[in-house]
Amino acid sequence: MMQRDLVIVGAGPAGMAAAIAACRAGSKVTLIDENHAIGGQIYRQSPAALSGLSVPTDTNAAHGKRLIDELESLKEQIEWLPQTSVWGYFPDRKLAVRMREGWQIITAQQVILATGAYEYVAPFPGWTLPGVMTPGGAQSMLKGMKVLPGNRILIAGSGPFLLVVAALLHAAGGNVVGVVETARRRDALTHLPALLSNPKLLLQGRYYFKQLRKARIPLHWGHVVTRADGAGSLERVTISACDSAGKPCGNFSTVDVDTLCVGYGFIPRTELTQMTRCEMEYQELLGGWIPRLDQRLSTSASGIRVAGDGGGVAGAMVAELEGAVAGLTASHALGDLTDKAYKQQITPLTRRLRKSQTFRMALDRIYQIRPGLLDLACPDTTICRCEEISRKEMEDGIQFGGTNISTLKVITRIGMGPCQGKMCWPTVSRMIAKKEGKSVAEIGNLRVRPPISPINMSDLLNESFIAESSESS
Amino acid sequence: MDAMNDVDAKADPLNPPNDDPAKSRGFGRRMKGDRGTPVTFTFDGQLIEAFEGETIAAAVLASGVRMLRETDRRGEPRGLFCNMGICFDCLVEINGATNQRACQFSVADGLKIKSQTSQSMEPCP
């Protein structure tokens, strides 16, 4: 078993900033990520073998490079574990990790979970066809693999991220035929005053609108993708105008594309956080279930902090600030930072975090997941991609008394596949809530059980594992 | 806020004439440049050329193939979806081991990849 002072899970902006802050404060830092390189989603780096190839970048690349360089300059002092997945959490800050070779239990005095987010896609007919993928998936195919994932591409869903991906795929030579945005233009205009609170980010948004215009990529506000069709893979997408609830309201048109990138925003990755048994709460606008955090990003579980999108989706800039706050706070808790130095460093950070709220909340409102999206799925549309459960089967399950997670799981097998409900539960819980006239919070969250990512069973069955896990129970 | 304006919608903005029909048939396209060390592997017996550092998902896509498997129950075609290891849609058989995520596994010389069909698929772990 490895004993460590501070373990940070996730090397995106939040984890990197936490590592830098804690390392500069004099703490011994162990940084873990399942990726081969630091960067996380937004500042994703290519594998070394492909890093010589240049592809178009976005406006954040320069900032990301500075952050990466700063962390690289501290690498001698930091224990960096790439290609290492944390697949379980056990009481008293024991982390079960699968490394490139074998596995380990790491016991940490302080833990920062900076596990980021994944994309939400509301089910619609044809969403399982090859050629339909998430915008972030397409982006990382280009950024990481230097492969343009399609030829004629439609981007759809909701959020400013769609514009980033559209501009990027266009710059790389993709034929981006349009961006379909559920929010209506007037939703954006209503929140303009709040958006003015952060001129820098607003200008960044403006930059992307301009890029799209220059590229003659039409932006269809107040529209949704209602279905995707094709024999064996995607050939055609149908879009429609929608009302304020995101419900299609006619004016259907079809477009021939080979690739549809569709995403309605982000959902925090909270499996590890949940396993610490800290208090969780449901915050619709922050992406769903998140840990209850104090101002210093501490959860109710001792020695566990959560920073970045994993604690509530708020974007890369906030993630970085939160990472720094969590890193300093962990150093302080370890006794590596005096009260005075801690206070001095933390105050400007928390002030900036507070200031970023107004802008973020406006964005969240404009691009919220609208209830009408739930009705895009037809009775035979697959809801649970792993177990292939259709909407009708799910609704029959609810009818049969599956109005809570565990019963519905038993009746329908929903959420029992390898993704452990990450793809379907945000939809299913909303659908149950709607049917039962309850809030999504009342329906509750899925339980997670280790392993949260695949591990080799033969690794688990060797003797040292049994010895170590019994120590950890 | 003119920045918020739509692009002028011309006749049929969503369906511009297809300038190069041949091009539209290939799906994934490698960006030009030196990719370093080539490797070859097979996908359902077909020899696929790829480059070190690429994931199986990227290499298969760049070879123009998008369907990675057929589902167990309804026989639906599936391919790459999240490209970040979360959705488990990209499952393939790698050198005999089933249910491996193509987006998380790097190519190597001589790998034997098979797509899973409703017959070949074992229950997921």
Ligand SMILES: Cc1cc2nc3c(=O)[nH]c(=O)nc-3n(C[C@H](O)[C@H](O)[C@H](O)COP(=O)(O)OP(=O)(O)OC[C@H]3O[C@@H](n4cnc5c(N)ncnc54)[C@H](O)[C@@H]3O)c2cc1C
């Ligand atoms: C695919 C994708 C692309 C995105 N692209 C952009 C973009 O271009 N611009 C933008 O503004 N926002 C983008 N976002 C939103 C993005 O989440 C935030 O802007 C920002 O990256 C959040 O930073 P973070 O540090 O909280 O998380 P992330 O950057 O997501 O970093 C989390 C890290 O934790 C690692 N991790 C998670 N769980 C484990 C585990 N159990 N074991 C080991 N490692 C683990 C992940 O591999 C990841 O590297 C993207 C999101 C996604 C999902």
Ligand code: FES
């Ligand atoms: S595409 Fe989602 S796990 Fe590979």
